[in-house]
Amino acid sequence: MRSMAIIAGGVFRDSIRDRIGYGLVFFSILLMASSFLLAQLTAGQDVKIIKDLGLASASMIGLFIAIFFGIGLVTKEVERRSIYSLLSKPVTRSQFVIGKYLGLVMTLLINLSVMVVAFYGVLLYLDMTTLDGAKAAWEAPALDPRMLKAFALIGVELMLVTATAIFFSTFSSPFLSVALTFAVFIIGHFGEDLKNINSIVQSVVLPYIAKGVYYVMPNLSALDVKSAVVHGQAVSASHMLLASGSCMLYIATLLVGAILIFSRRDLK
Amino acid sequence: MDAIKTTGLTKHYQVGFWRPRPYIALDDLSLSVATGEVFGFLGPNGAGKTTTLKLLMQLIYPTSGHAEILGSPVGDVAVKRRIGYLPENPYFYDNLTAEELLVYFARMFGCSAREGRQRASRLLDEVGIGAERRFQLRKFSKGMVQRVGIAQALINEPEVIFLDEPMSGLDPLGRREVRELILRLRDRGCTVFFSSHVLSDAEALCSRVAILANGRLAAIGALDELTSVGSRGWELVVSGLSADVLARVNPRLTRATSLGDGRFSLELPPSTIPEQLIPDLGGARIVSLNPLRGTLEDLFVEQVRATGGERFSEKVAS
Amino acid sequence: MTAAPLKHSRYLWVVLIVLLVSATITQVVIEGRLQKPSVTPSVQWIQSPVLMRRLAVGFNAIWADIYWIRAVQYYGDTRLSEDESKNYDQLYPLLDITTSLDPHFNIAYRFGSILLSEGYPNGPGQADQAITLLQKGIRETPGKWQYFQDAGFVEYWWRRDSRAAADWFMKAGKLPDAPNWLEPLAASVLAEGGEREASRQAWLQLNQTADHEWIRQAARRGLLQLDAEGDIEILEPLVNKFFDRNGRFPASWQEMTAAKLLRQVPVDPTGSVYDLDPVTGTVDVGRKSTLFPLRSRLR
Numbered sequence: 001m002r003s004m005a006i007i008a009g010g011v012f013r014d015s016i017r018d019r020i021g022y023g024l025v026f027f028s029i030l031l032m033a034s035s036f037l038l039a040q041l042t043a044g045q046d047v048k049i050i051k052d053l054g055l056a057s058a059s060m061i062g063l064f065i066a067i068f069f070g071i072g073l074v075t076k077e078v079e080r081r082s083i084y085s086l087l088s089k090p091v092t093r094s095q096f097v098i099g100k101y102l103g104l105v106m107t108l109l110i111n112l113s114v115m116v117v118a119f120y121g122v123l124l125y126l127d128m129t130t131l132d133g134a135k136a137a138w139e140a141p142a143l144d145p146r147m148l149k150a151f152a153l154i155g156v157e158l159m160l161v162t163a164t165a166i167f168f169s170t171f172s173s174p175f176l177s178v179a180l181t182f183a184v185f186i187i188g189h190f191g192e193d194l195k196n197i198n199s200i201v202q203s204v205v206l207p208y209i210a211k212g213v214y215y216v217m218p219n220l221s222a223l224d225v226k227s228a229v230v231h232g233q234a235v236s237a238s239h240m241l242l243a244s245g246s247c248m249l250y251i252a253t254l255l256v257g258a259i260l261i262f263s264r265r266d267l268k
Numbered sequence: 269m270d271a272i273k274t275t276g277l278t279k280h281y282q283v284g285f286w287r288p289r290p291y292i293a294l295d296d297l298s299l300s301v302a303t304g305e306v307f308g309f310l311g312p313n314g315a316g317k318t319t320t321l322k323l324l325m326q327l328i329y330p331t332s333g334h335a336e337i338l339g340s341p342v343g344d345v346a347v348k349r350r351i352g353y354l355p356e357n358p359y360f361y362d363n364l365t366a367e368e369l370l371v372y373f374a375r376m377f378g379c380s381a382r383e384g385r386q387r388a389s390r391l392l393d394e395v396g397i398g399a400e401r402r403f404q405l406r407k408f409s410k411g412m413v414q415r416v417g418i419a420q421a422l423i424n425e426p427e428v429i430f431l432d433e434p435m436s437g438l439d440p441l442g443r444r445e446v447r448e449l450i451l452r453l454r455d456r457g458c459t460v461f462f463s464s465h466v467l468s469d470a471e472a473l474c475s476r477v478a479i480l481a482n483g484r485l486a487a488i489g490a491l492d493e494l495t496s497v498g499s500r501g502w503e504l505v506v507s508g509l510s511a512d513v514l515a516r517v518n519p520r521l522t523r524a525t526s527l528g529d530g531r532f533s534l535e536l537p538p539s540t541i542p543e544q545l546i547p548d549l550g551g552a553r554i555v556s557l558n559p560l561r562g563t564l565e566d567l568f569v570e571q572v573r574a575t576g577g578e579r580f581s582e583k584v585a586s
Numbered sequence: 587m588t589a590a591p592l593k594h595s596r597y598l599w600v601v602l603i604v605l606l607v608s609a610t611i612t613q614v615v616i617e618g619r620l621q622k623p624s625v626t627p628s629v630q631w632i633q634s635p636v637l638m639r640r641l642a643v644g645f646n647a648i649w650a651d652i653y654w655i656r657a658v659q660y661y662g663d664t665r666l667s668e669d670e671s672k673n674y675d676q677l678y679p680l681l682d683i684t685t686s687l688d689p690h691f692n693i694a695y696r697f698g699s700i701l702l703s704e705g706y707p708n709g710p711g712q713a714d715q716a717i718t719l720l721q722k723g724i725r726e727t728p729g730k731w732q733y734f735q736d737a738g739f740v741e742y743w744w745r746r747d748s749r750a751a752a753d754w755f756m757k758a759g760k761l762p763d764a765p766n767w768l769e770p771l772a773a774s775v776l777a778e779g780g781e782r783e784a785s786r787q788a789w790l791q792l793n794q795t796a797d798h799e800w801i802r803q804a805a806r807r808g809l810l811q812l813d814a815e816g817d818i819e820i821l822e823p824l825v826n827k828f829f830d831r832n833g834r835f836p837a838s839w840q841e842m843t844a845a846k847l848l849r850q851v852p853v854d855p856t857g858s859v860y861d862l863d864p865v866t867g868t869v870d871v872g873r874k875s876t877l878f879p880l881r882s883r884l885r
Binding site for chain 1: 322325326327328329345346348349351352353354355357358359360361363372373375376377378417420421424430
């Protein structure tokens with residue numbers, strides 16, 4: 001238990017010292033600030049654009065970190081052999097995998113929080129500098145707390161993607177792991193459309209395959225409520241619970257799988 | 269209880285993708301190391317020394333056979349608390365300082381951060397890392413990383429310590445320091461298991477050695493016994509030997525070397541008994557008489573050759 | 587002895603399988619209970635189709651496919667929903683985005699216009715939007731006579747504007763590669779009293795020439811609707827005869843057959859029983875019939 005916490009802390013410390021990590025968070029904040037400029041171009045849709053961009057960039061940056069750093073968690077230690085001395089200490093391989101996972105998740109959630117603060121900061125500025133008359137045209141208030149729901153689900157999505165990245169990295173090369181994680185991400189998002197693929201492709205077998213794949217893969221599009229919150233529509237608590245709960249099952253599956261695979265591997 | 273014990277430890281790798289064939293990295297290794305020993309695990313490169321160590325650390329899994337450390341199966345987490353390991357060509361975490369690395373490991377043994385810092389400080393002193401301990405490891409030279417590696421292996425005051433090529437990357441001063449360290453560890457009652465292909469280190473430190481070649485155990489035993497088997501004769505140094513006496517006794521010698529000033533070093537084969545030769549040396553005076561012992565190197569080369577010395581390509585079972 | 591690589595690893599395998607199966611089953615179970623994502627795509631604030639295509643970073647064809655799938659699903663879901671009033675508002679935006687991402691997405695224009703003009707409650711009944719969509723198609727591919735033909739169709743069939751329809755058909759006929767029946771079709775559209783015949787002509791041509799099965803199906807349905815209209819033209823006078831004889835309209839088809847005005851209960855070309863309104867004496871296709879609603883009953 002303690003070893004897991006120590007390893008997790010190590011991951012967090014690594015991320016702080018990693019210039020790339022910083023750069024990405026900084027970039028996202030920059031994006032949010034510059035969304036102001038873009039807002040000026042689209043006549044009356046300003047708050048929507050800022051919200052859209054803010055949510056999208058938080059999600060994208062988080063994803064980037066989750067995939068690339070997630071894959072490095074295990075592969076870097078194994079390739080560089082720092083894991084040799086680590087495993088001679090009282091820590092099991094399972095604790096190693098879970099510790100690394102928790103460390104990155106913690107990092108991601110903290111990054112996400114920073115971005116949320118920056119996001120609301122920008123919106124606060126917009127709110128203060130916009131006339132009441134213009135505000136009447138907004139579908140939802142600038143400082144809408146409901147957007148936190150979207151961020152919460154983005155957090156869940158990042159946790160799932162990280163688990164996927166770790167899972168693949170326990171047995172594939174870094175390049176392949178990135179590709180496979182990305183593939184799961186895409187299928188997870190477009191699964192609904194995949195299910196309806198017989199709208200454009202006439203085939204007998206394909207709809208069944210597509211449906212099967214849809215059910216086995218996690219439903220990431222359910223975690224995407226960005227559109228809804230930007231338009232001020234309600235996101236029900238039951239939806240949040242069901243979508244998150246389903247993803248937690250997948251996270252558990254992936255982590256158990258990662259442990260099983262990693263524990264049997266010869267570390268050459 | 270033995271500190272370390274292996275029974276029939278074997279590791280095969282599958283080589284080749286389409287028709288995989290087994291590559292025998294380690295074949296049926298059975299040895300035991302008693303508590304408190306300094307045990308040298310010797311062999312040429314590729315003999316299987318690192319494979320053995322990785323099997324003992326459960327970094328890889330055996331094809332057959334088993335191994336125990338301090339009476340429990342390898343990989344047992346409780347036992348990991350009592351051992352230390354220095355891998356070959358160690359690499360740690362670039363962005364940590366030497367101090368931070370040691371504290372990181374110390375905490376895994378249950379030390380508090382402060383205790384960890386104290387231990388780290390002490391160990392870094394012992395291995396000779398001074399002010400550099402505040403620098404990130406990415407800035408360390410190979411020798412310094414090696415020292416840090418030794419320090420991290422000792423962070424938990426282990427009862428058994430495994431060192432894979434501990435002298436590698438060190439300058440002569442460093443090597444002497446490590447030798448002294450190993451002797452100190454022995455004096456503290458620690459069991460030291462180290463692998464090396466540098467024989468002089470083993471000769472200086474070990475009570476027992478094993479020689480591994482081509483994945484198989486070629487020889488094992490106390491250093492003295494091993495090198496005395498097959499005593500090679502005698503060296504007789506005499507002075508005042510005349511040329512014609514030398515010519516007369518020459519057939520009974522392996523070699524005669526002139527040391528200058530009428531001194532000669534006469535090498536006697538085992539078949540020539542010194543007591544029988546000396547009366548025939550005329551008025552020559554005896555300076556010294558010593559039995560010739562094989563060096564570890566001789567033994568080493570002999571044993572390696574004896575196991576066939578097959579090359580890698582032949583080892584792959586056809 | 588070596589410790590097993592993982593303690594209780596057999597037990598963990600079981601856990602893994604259980605988790606994976608329950609994750610999949612959960613997906614199936616919660617499918618209906620998840621909130622449907624709002625269909626309004628965020629990309630609507632991108633006014634320019636060119637910009638939209640650029641932002642799709644080279645995947646615009648795939649995005650177009652995706653939006654097309656969503657448009658069709660949206661239409662189908664809305665039509666089948668149990669709601670009192672059906673809201674097809676997002677159909678046009680979805681089709682607009684699809685065709686912005688892929689301006690040559692033929693089926694999106696053609697079938698999209700069919701869906702858009704379909705009368706409420708089976709569709710949004712937005713003939714104007716259908717024409718607008720087709721005009722967009724014409725801008726992108728000026729030589730495509732099929733879009734002109736489709737626009738003429740919408741005008742004639744749904745907006746009952748023969749003049750406008752004939753105009754479209756004439757323009758279509760003048761394009762290179764246009765078939766030679768378009769100009770005669772324009773003529774028959776304008777002919778007085780020949781309405782049903784002209785419509786039949788138009789549907790027949792569509793059935794024979796359309797390059798997509800769905801359009802042909804729509805054409806065949808149109809033909810069957812014409813047949814149904816013909817049937818109704820025969821049935822309603824018979825119902826009126828009943829009224830003349832009995833001073834009221836028949837309560838059911840059985841009364842008509844009992845009165846020997848009909849030999850059997852009348853069914854439409856799809857086999858569905860015609861609907862008789864005892865109060866007004868009007869005959870219509872059954873609400874459940876696939877031919878419902880008849881265009882002639884909408885205005």
